Amino acid sequence: xxxxxxxxxxxxxxxxxxxxxxxxxxxxxxxxxxxxxxxxxxxxxxxxxxxxxxxxxxxxxxxxxxxxxxxxxxxxxxxxxxxxxxxxxxxxxxxxxxxxxxxxxxxxxxxxxxxxxxxxxxxxxxxxxxxxxxxxxxxxxxxxxxxxxxxxxxxxxxxxxxxxxxxxxxxxxxxxxxxxxxxxxxxxxxxxxxxxxxxxxxxxxxxxxxxxxxxxxxxxxxxxxxxxxxxxxxxxxxxxxxxxxxxxxxxxxxxxxxxxxxxxxxxxxxxxxxxxxxxxxxxxxxxxxxxxxxxxxxxxxxxxxxxxxxxxxxxxxxxxxxxxxxxxxxxxxxxxxxxxxxxxxxxxxxxxxxxxxxxxxxxxxxxxxxxxxxxxxxxxxxxxxxxxxxxxxxxxxxxxxxxxxxxxxx
Amino acid sequence: xxxxxxxxxxxxxxxxxxxxxxxxxxxxxxxxxxxxxxxxxxxxxxxxxxxxxxxxxxxxxxxxxxxxxxxxxxxxxxxxxxxxxxxxxxxxxxxxxxxxxxxxxxxxxxxxxxxxxxxxxxxxxxxxxxxxxxxxxxxxxxxxxxxxxxxxxxxxxxxxxxxxxxxxxxxxxxxxxxxxxxxxxxxxxxxxxxxxxxxxxxxxxxxxxxxxxxxxxxxxxxxxxxxxxxxxxxxxxxxxxxxxxxxxxxxxxxxxxxxxxxxxxxxxxxxxxxxxxxxxxxxxxxxxxxxxxxxxxxxxxxxxxxxxxxxxxxxxxxxxxxxxxxxxxxxx
Numbered sequence: 001x002x003x004x005x006x007x008x009x010x011x012x013x014x015x016x017x018x019x020x021x022x023x024x025x026x027x028x029x030x031x032x033x034x035x036x037x038x039x040x041x042x043x044x045x046x047x048x049x050x051x052x053x054x055x056x057x058x059x060x061x062x063x064x065x066x067x068x069x070x071x072x073x074x075x076x077x078x079x080x081x082x083x084x085x086x087x088x089x090x091x092x093x094x095x096x097x098x099x100x101x102x103x104x105x106x107x108x109x110x111x112x113x114x115x116x117x118x119x120x121x122x123x124x125x126x127x128x129x130x131x132x133x134x135x136x137x138x139x140x141x142x143x144x145x146x147x148x149x150x151x152x153x154x155x156x157x158x159x160x161x162x163x164x165x166x167x168x169x170x171x172x173x174x175x176x177x178x179x180x181x182x183x184x185x186x187x188x189x190x191x192x193x194x195x196x197x198x199x200x201x202x203x204x205x206x207x208x209x210x211x212x213x214x215x216x217x218x219x220x221x222x223x224x225x226x227x228x229x230x231x232x233x234x235x236x237x238x239x240x241x242x243x244x245x246x247x248x249x250x251x252x253x254x255x256x257x258x259x260x261x262x263x264x265x266x267x268x269x270x271x272x273x274x275x276x277x278x279x280x281x282x283x284x285x286x287x288x289x290x291x292x293x294x295x296x297x298x299x300x301x302x303x304x305x306x307x308x309x310x311x312x313x314x315x316x317x318x319x320x321x322x323x324x325x326x327x328x329x330x331x332x333x334x335x336x337x338x339x340x341x342x343x344x345x346x347x348x349x350x351x352x353x354x355x356x357x358x359x360x361x362x363x364x365x366x367x368x369x370x371x372x373x374x375x376x377x378x379x380x381x382x383x384x385x386x387x388x389x390x391x392x393x394x395x396x397x398x399x400x401x402x403x404x405x406x407x408x409x410x
Numbered sequence: 411x412x413x414x415x416x417x418x419x420x421x422x423x424x425x426x427x428x429x430x431x432x433x434x435x436x437x438x439x440x441x442x443x444x445x446x447x448x449x450x451x452x453x454x455x456x457x458x459x460x461x462x463x464x465x466x467x468x469x470x471x472x473x474x475x476x477x478x479x480x481x482x483x484x485x486x487x488x489x490x491x492x493x494x495x496x497x498x499x500x501x502x503x504x505x506x507x508x509x510x511x512x513x514x515x516x517x518x519x520x521x522x523x524x525x526x527x528x529x530x531x532x533x534x535x536x537x538x539x540x541x542x543x544x545x546x547x548x549x550x551x552x553x554x555x556x557x558x559x560x561x562x563x564x565x566x567x568x569x570x571x572x573x574x575x576x577x578x579x580x581x582x583x584x585x586x587x588x589x590x591x592x593x594x595x596x597x598x599x600x601x602x603x604x605x606x607x608x609x610x611x612x613x614x615x616x617x618x619x620x621x622x623x624x625x626x627x628x629x630x631x632x633x634x635x636x637x638x639x640x641x642x643x644x645x646x647x648x649x650x651x652x653x654x655x656x657x658x659x660x661x662x663x664x665x666x667x668x669x670x671x672x673x674x675x676x677x678x679x680x681x682x683x684x685x686x687x688x689x690x691x692x693x694x695x696x697x698x699x700x701x702x703x704x705x706x707x708x709x710x711x712x713x714x715x716x717x718x719x720x721x722x723x724x725x726x727x728x729x730x731x732x733x734x735x736x737x738x739x740x741x742x
Contacts, residue, residue: 130474161511171510178477179510183501189467190502193474200430200456200480207474219494223467230462392508393547395515395570398615398659 014249018319022329029331032059032275033066037284040292044270051261051271054305057280062341068284072121074348080121080279081339081349083141084113085358088336089365090136090146091310094153097369098167098314102377103153105167107133111309111327114279114335115240117141119208122286123176126205130178130191133168134240135210144175146365150372157382158375164388185211185218188237192227195235195293206234206293214245216260217253225301229267232298236289237269239301240276242308247321264301276306277332279339305332386410411597412582414556414605415445415521418563419483421609423453426481429567431458433468433485433521442487443523443582469495469520473503476516483567486522489576490536495520503572504547519566519573524552525633525680526717526726527580527590535717537632537681542574543658543690549573549614550657554581554635555602558655561612569614578632586633587640588728617661619668623650626674626739629665629691631655634678634727641732647740649676657687665691666698673704674739678732683711705742708735 015023035055038047057069064070072080091108098106109116116137123129129138139149148160152170155163161171171179178194181187191209198205211221216239228235239260243250254260264271270292274285282304289300309327311318343349376382390397390405397405422429431449433441437460440447450458461468465486472482486492492499499520506516526535542550551566551573553559559577566573580586584594585603597603620635625648630638635653642649650668654661669675675695677688688709695707710727718725 128478160513161509164511165509169509171513173513179506179514181502181505181509183497186470186498186502189470189498190474190477193471194478195474196471197430197475197478197480200475201478220466220470220498223464223470226462226464227467227471392512394549395507399662400659 012251014251016323018321018323020323022323022326024329024331027331030054030056032056037067040288040295041297044268047270048265051265051273052259054273054275055281055285056275056278057284058278058338058342062345064280064342068281071284071287072280074343074346077339077343078348080117081343082357083117083137084336084339085361087113087117087137087140089361090140093365093369095314101379103167104378106153106314107168108310109134109136111334112240112242112276112306113137114282115276115304115306118279118282119286121283122290123208127208128176128178128194128205129208129210130187131180131210132212133180136168138177139170139172139175142175144172146368147371150369151375154372154377155383156372156376157384159384162388163384184215185220188224189220189227192224192233192235195233196231199234204294206290208236208238210238210240212245213239213241213250213260214248214253216263225264225267225269228299229269234293235299236286236293237299237301239303240306241303242306244308244322246312246316259303261301261303269299269301271301273303273305275332276304277335277338279335307332411556411559412443412445414560415563415577416447417605418560419446419449422564422567423449423457425609428479428481429483430475430480431483432461434461434463434487436460436485441485443579446485465491465495466498469498469503472518473498473516476518477514481517481567483519483521486520488534489522489524489538490533492522492538499548500545504545507571508547515570516572517570519575521575521577523579524576525578525580526722527586527633529719529722531719532716537679539576539657539681540685540687543687549659550576551614551655552576552578552632552657553655554632554653555585555600556597556605557602558612560605561610562614562655564609565611565614568611580633585636588637588726589640590723614656615659615661617655617664618653619650620653621649621651623648624672625649626676626736627652627668627672628676628678629654630678631657634680637729638678638732640729641736644729645733645736647736649736662694665695669695669699670702673702676708676710676735676739678710678727680712680727682714683709684714686711705739708739710735
C-alpha cells in the first residue's frame with residue numbers, strides 16, 4: 001500500500017556481508033531439464049518467462065537432462081573440460097607471476113571458466129567476439145597460443161601489442177577476439193556495429209558482445225540494445241552475471257528488474273538466462289542464439305548466472321566486502337567439477353585420469369611460461385623499445401609526434 | 411557548402427562500396443542541414459540510414475563497423491550533441507590502432523556542425539575542437555569554404571584513421587564575415603564557392619594562405635577566416651591570413667614561415683579562450699618564432715562563458731574585435 005509519509009531513500013544491500021553466514025536460499029534455481037527449448041524463430045513475446053528462469057542441463061547427479069541436452073559428444077566434452085582446466089591452470093600461474101612482480105596486473109576467471117570456453121564452441125571461423133577482461137576462455141578454447149597471451153601479460157619483447165596495453169587486454173582479429181579496451185561497456189555497442197556491418201555486407205558472420213552485470217548500468221549497454229533491436233543485428237548479447245562488480249553486489253546495477261536478462265524484454269529482444277557453471281547449458285544456449293543471429297532472426301540477450309569465486313583483479317581483496325565462504329555456498333557449484341562428474345558418469349573419465357590431466361596441463365602451462373619469460377617480464381629481460389611508444393598512434397606518424405620522438409632521443 | 415559536403419559523400423559512396431553514412435535524421439529526410447539529401451534514394455537504406463537519437467550508439471556502432479572493414483561517415487547533428495559519444499571517440503576510436511598494434515583500426519569520419527551565428531543558444535553553437543585536438547589518435551579538420559570542404563571530406567573518408575570533421579554551420583549558406591547586420595552573400599559569388607565535379611582531395615595537415623601579407627600573421631580556421639579577411643580589409647593592415655584547415659595534424663611549417671616573416675601574430679577562433687586551440691597555437695609560435703617576434707601573440711576568441719542567446723553578437727569575435735587586435739599588435 002502507498003505510504004504518504006516522509007520520503008525514504010532506498011539503497012539495495014546484499015543478503016550477507018563479511019562475518020555473516022552465506023545464504024543463497026532466496027535465489028530461485030530451476031531444476032535441470034525443466035526449462036523448455038523453443039524453436040529459434042519463436043515469437044519473442046511467447047518466451048518472455050525465459051528471462052526469469054535458469055536453463056540448466058547438468059543435474060546434481062551429473063546427468064545431462066532435458067531439451068537442451070544431447071548436443072555434444074563425449075570427446076567434445078572432454079576437450080571442453082581440458083579447455084576449462086587449462087584456463088584455470090593458466091590463471092593460477094599468471095596470478096602467481098603477478099604476485100612475484102613479473103607483471104603489474106592480472107584478472108582470473110575462477111568459477112567462470114565454462115562461460116567463455118563453452119560459448120567459443122558455438123561460433124564459426126570469422127565470427128567476432130567483443131570481450132571484456134574475463135573471457136580469455138575464448139582464446140584458450142580457440143587455440144590461441146598461451147605463450148603469446150603470456151607475452152602480452154608480461155609486456156615483453158615478444159608482446160604482440162608492443163607493451164602499449166594493460167596485461168590481459170589481448171587482441172586477435174585472426175582468432176575472432178576484438179581488442180579489449182579496459183573501458184567498460186564501450187565494446188557492447190561496437191559489437192552491434194560490427195554485426196550491422198556484416199548484415200550490410202550480406203556476409204554470414206556474426207558478432208558476440210560481452211559485458212558484466214555491473215557494466216549493464218552503463219548507457220552504452222542501452223545504446224547497444226536499442227541499435228540491436230532497431231536493426232535486428234546478427235549479434236549475441238552476453239551478460240555475465242558473476243554477482244559482484246568489484247565490491248558492489250549485482251543488485252546495485254540490476255535495480256528492480258529482477259534479472260539482467262529481463263533488460264532485453266523492453267527492446268523486444270529474446271532473453272534467456274542460463275546456468276553459467278554448466279558447460280552443456282552454456283553451449284546449448286549459445287548455439288541457439290548464434291543460430292538465431294545467423295538466420296536473420298536478430299539479436300538474443302543471454303544472462304549467464306555464475307559466481308566470481310576469485311578476486312575481481314590482482315588489486316582486489318573480496319574478504320573486505322563478502323563472506324569468505326560465499327563461493328562454497330554458491331548453489332550452482334563449480335563448472336570444472338560439474339563437467340568432470342558428468343564425464344565420469346558417462347564412463348568417459350575418472351578421478352585418476354583427471355589428476356593425470358591436471359598434471360599434464362600444469363606442465364604445458366609451465367613450459368609456456370618458461371618460454372614467455374625467455375622473452376622477458378615487465379621489469380626484467382627483453383622489453384618493447386621506447387621507440388614503439390610513438391608508433392601506431394596513426395597509420396602515418398604526423399610531424400608533431402616525429403618531433404617528440406626526436407626530443408625523447410629515440 | 412552543403413552541396414559540397416553532400417557531393418563529397420556522394421563521390422566517396424560511388425567510388426567505394428564500403429562507405430556508409432548514418433546519423434539522426436540523415437536517411438530519408440537527408441539531415442537537418444540537408445547534407446545527406448538524396449543519398450538514401452541513390453545508395454539504398456543499407457548505406458544511408460536514420461539512427462536512433464543516441465550519439466554514443468552512433469559513434470560506437472561506427473567503430474564496430476570500421477573494425478569489420480567498412481568506412482562509416484557519421485553525422486552528429488550538432489557538435490554540442492557529441493558529448494555522449496566522447497568516451498567512444500577518445501578512449502575507443504582514437505586508441506584502437508595503438509592499443510591493438512594495428513590488429514584493428516578505425517577509419518571513421520564523424521561530421522558535426524560547429525560554431526554559432528544562427529541564434530542557436532548554448533546547445534547549438536559550441537566549438538569543441540580543442541576537446542578533440544587534445545586527444546592523441548584523432549585528426550581534426552575545420553573547412554572554411556566549399557572547395558576545401560569537399561576535398562577535405564573526401565580525404566578524411568579515405569584516411570585510415572578517425573577524423574573529426576567540424577563544419578562551421580554559419581558557412582553552410584555563404585561566406586559569413588561577421589557582419590551579421592548585412593545581407594547574406596551566397597557562395598556562388600565567392601571564388602572558393604566553386605566546387606569541381608568528381609573526385610579530388612585537399613590533403614589533411616596542409617594550411618592555405620588566404621591573403622599574403624608582410625605586417626602580421628593571422629591564424630584562423632572555419633568562419634573566422636572570413637571574419638579575419640573583413641577585419642584586414644577594414645583596417646587596411648597588410649596581414650597574412652593563414653587558414654589552418656586541419657588543426658591536427660597541424661601545418662606548423664606554414665605557421666612558422668609566416669610568423670618569422672611578419673614578426674607578429676594574431677590568433678582568432680570562436681571557441682572559448684581558456685585552454686582553447688589558440689593557446690596551443692600561441693605556445694607553438696612562442697617556441698618556434700620567439701626571436702622573430704616584435705609583439706606579444708594576441709588571441710581573439712569567444713568569451714569564457716556559455717554561448718549566450720540574445721547576446722550572440724556580443725559574444726562572437728567579429729571583425730571589429732579582430733581589427734582592434736590587429737591594430738594593437740601593430741602598435742605594440
